[in-house]
Amino acid sequence: MGAEALIRWRHPKWGFLAPMDFIKIAEESSLISRIDAWVMDRACRQLAEWDHAGRVHSAFVMSVNLSARRLSDENLPALISETLARHRVDPHRIELEITETAMMQSLETAAHSLAAVKRLGVRLALDDFGVGYSNLDYVKRFPIDKLKIDRSFIRGKNAQALLLIDAVIQLGKKLNLQVVAEGVETDEQREFLAASGCDMAQGYLTGRPLAVEAFERVLERH
Numbered sequence: 505m506g507a508e509a510l511i512r513w514r515h516p517k518w519g520f521l522a523p524m525d526f527i528k529i530a531e532e533s534s535l536i537s538r539i540d541a542w543v544m545d546r547a548c549r550q551l552a553e554w555d556h557a558g559r560v561h562s563a564f565v566m567s568v569n570l571s572a573r574r575l576s577d578e579n580l581p582a583l584i585s586e587t588l589a590r591h592r593v594d595p596h597r598i599e600l601e602i603t604e605t606a607m608m609q610s611l612e613t614a615a616h617s618l619a620a621v622k623r624l625g626v627r628l629a630l631d632d633f634g635v636g637y638s639n640l641d642y643v644k645r646f647p648i649d650k651l652k653i654d655r656s657f658i659r660g661k662n663a664q665a666l667l668l669i670d671a672v673i674q675l676g677k678k679l680n681l682q683v684v685a686e687g688v689e690t691d692e693q694r695e696f697l698a699a700s701g702c703d704m705a706q707g708y709l710t711g712r713p714l715a716v717e718a719f720e721r722v723l724e725r726h
């Protein structure tokens with residue numbers, strides 16, 4: 505159904521770095537804007553390349569995580585529309601993942617720029633839902649297409665945890681949102697989620713984070 509673009513940094517001295525090792529620091533400087541622009545460019549370029557080679561179907565969606573800082577940047581819609589145009593990517597094929605914390609930091613600008621992004625035709629997903637404030641006002645106020653249930657929920661095993669997952673799924677469905685479960689690792693979890701009506705699953709069960717070449721080998725097998 506799609507892929508989520510994840511960033512890694514091959515550092516000459518420290519080796520392979522995960523986002524948690526450098527995104528916070530980048531967010532404190534202006535570098536995060538350049539990283540965001542680069543990630544958006546790479547994701548669109550990759551999708552265009554896969555389309556061209558016939559590796560993915562025309563409904564394949566590329567998800568891109570957006571930093572809190574970028575969300576409050578009023579140039580965001582322009583950056584996105586330029587990048588889409590440069591690679592001739594249909595806006596419906598790109599989905600921006602945003603977190604509540606990011607929206608909270610600049611409610612007014614975020615609402616404004618997300619509405620503009622949405623008008624371009626780009627899809628919006630609320631990431632890590634269920635942890636943090638889970639403020640339903642945001643779900644109402646922002647033009648969200650998809651809820652991504654945080655992995656920590658999916659790990660829960662007792663009856664109460666399962667009830668909560670089910671309740672969040674029903675909430676999403678009632679609001680006409682697509683619901684995705686993050687961090688799905690076992691068949692048992694997948695079966696429970698499917699029975700609750702969850703639309704999609706993401707996690708080690710369906711695929712670990714992979715480099716482009718390895719992901720292409722997975723595409724070949726499908």
Ligand code: MN
Nearest residue numbers: 508569601631
């Ligand atoms: Mn994400």
